[in-house]
Amino acid sequence: MENKLKHLEFIQAVINRMAGNSFLLKGWAITLVAALFALSAKDTNRAYILIAYFPIIIFWILDGYFLSQERLFRSLYDHVRELAEKDIHFSMDTSAFRAKVRNSWVCSMFSITLLCFYLSLVGVMWFVMFLIR
DSSP: OHHHHHHHHHHHHHHHHHHHHHHHHHHHHHHHHHHHHHHHHHHTOTHHHHHHHHHHHHHHHHHHHHHHHHHHHHHHHHHHHTSOGGGOOOOOOOGGGTTSGGGSHHHHHTSHHHHHHHHHHHHHHHHHHHHHO
């Protein structure tokens, strides 16, 4: 049982790292948008707000990537959890779980959590853009 627990710990560490990366991306996205809001309000220039859309899209794509990787490792975790002790090989290969649609990059980008977060950021940007007029 010791090998199985160690392997599950390895997988859980990767899952935690992916979740941490996603959290940091969200923080950077908010920070960047707030900084561009401050610049646009100071100079009353809407161009700064328009520039903010590009990094938001990039952060959204990266966040979708990290979520898809997290989902792949969660699938691996579930698989290893059900293995017998003698079948543990400490493999971190997630290619067997890529066939699931839920684990795809695009599906992860359009998950409920990412959609709510990034669409609300875009909505706030639209609102501020019309306030600056």
